[in-house]
Amino acid sequence: MSNTPLDITVLLRRWHNGDHAAGDELFRLILPELKKIAARFRNRERPNYSLQRTELVNELYSKLLEANDEIDWRNRGHFFAIYTIKLRRFLIDRARKKPTSELLSIEDLPEGIMAGRNRLEVRLAVDRLLDELEKESPTTCSILVARIYFGYEVKEIVKNFDLPQRTVERHLHDGRKWLFERLGKEPTPSGE
């Protein structure tokens, strides 16, 4: 049941070249991954929180289908980078529509970062900044998102992004630092 990086890379190439069976196969390979993420969310979710995992899974897959024509998938890491970005966008859009849902637990954020913001405001600030980070350094952004939104362990990121551990750690450090600096500087939003 396990998939090697090669599997996905080969499938991506075949898929991009128009082999639709490879697309299905890819979907099968990714499905458990997506469902794992969805399942982890459910654990914290309130009963009325309507993040439906199948919806999430299908949404993402459609996004990937769209992207297939535009992007030349280079490798597994590239693929996962795109995938986390797509998935984050989707989650954030959902969270924006439902501001009462509690996605973040921010007990361990330093005082300075809170800067009089409430939970929702911090979350929205983080989301907005991540959009910026994504433009600036997409890989750093994807890796950070994989960690803080999807709960990936470093070793899982290493596997999925096909990068050495210390490089992943460096990205995480850089991403956190980037956010930390900007969250400190950002004026406390009130109109958001």
Place this chain on the structure above:
Amino acid sequence: MTTDPQDRDERVMTLADEALKIPHSERNNFLKISCIDDPELYREISEVVAWEERMTGFLCRPLIEFIDLEVLDKVFEPGQTVSGRFDILRLVGDGGMGVVYEAFDRKREQRIAIKVAKPGFGRLLTPELQRALQVRHENICMVNEVHTAMTEFGELDFLTMEFLDGETLARKLKQSKLERAEALEIARQLCAGVVKAHQSGILHGDLTPANVILCPRKNGSPRVVITDFGLSTETAGAGEIKGGTPSYMAPDLWRGGKASQASDVFSLGVILNELITGEKPFSATAEGGATVDSSVELKRAKNLPQRWRKAIMPCFRPKPEERCSAEQVLHELERKSFFRTSAGAVTIAAVIALAALAPWIVDAFRSPPIRLAMLPVQGSGGLDQRGRQILDEVAERVRQIQNGKATAAVIPLSKALDKGATTPEEAQKILGATHALQLKLSPETGGLAVEAAVIDLNTMTHVRDYSGHFAEADLSDLSTGLTGLISWGLHLRRRSQPESVIPSAVTVYKSGRDYLDHEPPDFINAQREFEVAEHLDSHSPLPLAGLAEAQIRKYQDAKDKTIQKTAQSWLAKAEALNPDSLRVRLTSGLLHLIDGDYPTALEDYQRVEEIEPRNVEALLGSGFAYETQGKFDRAIADYRRAISIDPKNYKPHEYLGALYYNRGNYAQSEEEFQKDIELAPDRIDAYGSLIGIYTTAFKYEDAEKVYKSLLQRQKQGEDTALMLNNIGVMLAYQGKQKEARDYYQRAVQKDPNRAKYWLNLGDAQRRIGEAANAKDSYQHGLRLIQDQVTKNVANALARARLAYFEARLGHKDEARLQITAAMNYPSKDKEVLLCAVETYEALGDREKALEAAAMATVQTQDEMAHHPDLAGLQQDSRFKSLRGQR
């Protein structure tokens, strides 16, 4: 100097990691030495370290609390025994939502598959699945049962099903293109499975070659089995998109429609197309799912052989309502042109005939006419003759018990032997049997070991099993037991006969039942009577069932597991004598209800209702089983039916009243409990329920009336004082303090040893200005409570009451001391908190009173809001906002 960025990361992060581990003072030195030849590296690492220090763990952990992934995936471990019955052998499949294990079922002694939903993917038991459990078909993976196991993740449902040894159709298709004949056979069986499912009202939702297993039969032909019926729709609420496989997914489903028979038919069409051409007809596209347009349709149709085209193309119609049914596909596949050379034609004709009949059959009895074959007895030679006799008796009895409209024909052993049918397979082939009884006898000390199974020949699985020991002298009981096993297992319609014991045991058995029906029931005497009855008539299951029932109901009150075990063993003995006895099934239902196995309980009660549709006890049981599963409409229907059958019985009203009460429908609940009281005025339960409803709704006057009518019925006893006290409380809450005082006075006269009554009396006297009397009452109560506290120091309530008395008597310091002590107890119930609030208020300490009030439940706060002594608190805006918050 390193140039490769990844090498650079390695050096920076490794050294930063090291640096962060050593004391602050040594860091700089460490880094300087490490980077002696690379000042740039030193600068970079120092920055990383400095930032890490500053961020103090900022975003080091995920923003969301996640469950540990490793744990998530391993639901069971090989070697583990689940529910004391299933030995987990190995993990055979790991899907996104669930995990499949191969396991050994100790009870059935067979290899099975277990499917568990991963934690977070919800519980398996859905109406869809329940229907799937009832479908028995050769081409559908047979799901035996849903079980629930307690695990560290909480309650976990798992399914047991037949273990399929074969490869998936997906794999087969990958290997090579199929021969026409093989493709046709697979297509036909696949269709037959889908037809059967759709007729039974279940959907697949994710039909793909990966869900189809090909199991080789002994003769080399494949048995095609569709798995995961009713599972993929588990989470699909209205409008929710399914996580199906794009190439096989109907466009309507992809666009957010609900899974339907039509969407299954679309997937079926894709698979059939692939079977015959080796290709999928459509490709997944950006719009999502398979695209259907007429040009594609034409192109694909050209590739299809003419005779297949008619069967397959209607599956692809874009509008779901225009698509054909699975039945029509099957029909097309079975046209003569297809089957000129196929030997399967006859069976197929039978399937079609069945398909036409099925809706009625399903309605009437869920199963086609049964042909039951008696198979030769297995076991040592000496028992052959004896076994043959038993089987003949069973055959005769099965004929006898059916009332005119026989649903089962019995093929006697002699005929099976004549035709040379000795195995289940032969019984199916040669005799055309649908079911078989297999019996195995082997000598054991003091009697015989008996193993019996009622086998469904369609699926080759056991519908019911029995294994046990019979003493030589009791062997005649075996034929009644086996007859019961058959009629129960095959849901035979049989005459409903009054069940009884032999005449000499009748009186004592009835007396046992009377003890059980008595109010309150007397389990000890009932048990004694049943033991005697069992001694007098050891061939009847009734005394044994009575013993089990007495034990179970005792367990219900006492919550004692050993008693439950004893009950189970009595029930097993009763089931050996006749599992289809209504009394036995009712008892089994009760046991399963108390055990929390509601689906099995429901099955038990429904069997009774099959035989006796007007059996009130069964209706109450099935209603209750429905209720616990959240199917309130069905529960209400069963209770109402019970009322219409037996309008003088209080029980259905009591059940219905409780249901409404639990659902918050107090008006209807009140109505039912009032009828309950009307019908059974001597039972106190309903009075209590009615009072509960009234006090919840602050209708103290109504509650007072119920207490008073209860008091009139009550024989003089220790409860009288309590009743008088409670009437006093109801009056006090209505503000009728003088009347309240009179009742409290009567209460203390009846029972002068309750501090609570003295407390209430003192309160009432104080409220009407009888200060001296109040002081006497409080002092009386204080002495009682002081005794109690010295005897039992670890009692928060006694402390709190003590504090209250002290406060009312003006001993403020002592009161503060005691109430602080009371509040220091870790668990404080409603009474303690109420008493604390009253004490603090009496002491004039509003802050503390509010603090204690904040700890109370909503109900208790409601009570505080109506309490006659808490007017000050009630007006306090902080108390109001406290209640507003909830």
